[in-house]
Amino acid sequence: MRSISVSPVRGVMENRRAHRLRIEIPATFKVSKNQEHISIATTVDVSALGLCLQTKETLRAGQELALTLKLPNQEKVNLNAVVVWFRTADFSLGGEYTAGIKLTESPKDEEVKFIKFYVSKLMEFYKQ
Secondary structure (H helix, E strand, O other): OOOOOOOEOOOOOOOOOOOOEOOOOEEEEEOOOOOOOOEEEEEEEEOOOEEEEEEOOOOOOOOEEEEEEEOOOOOEEEEEEEEEEEEEOOHHHOOOEEEEEEEOOOOHHHHHHHHHHHHHHHHHHHHO
């Protein structure tokens, strides 16, 4: 895993309801919970409501994902999500595709773990 740098996503606040932070977190996902194949991804940025994923897998808007994030403390967070948009990645990101992901209803304890992580990184950002 690359080191985590916390910085705002410049120029991307247009209609967002939550602040986005550039944080790379290893992730895996399944398009359906019964799928055997596990896809690998990395977050490009995260917010309290969603994230941007970098992946080599082809996705499409509307697909539901069972997403697992491996936080820096090695704790895993399992979240439900839906693909909002999908496109070919900017070459500077080093992957093939990026996808906008909206977090959907997940088990409360998993949501709490994710929100605690996000808030701690947001606080780090504002202390800088």
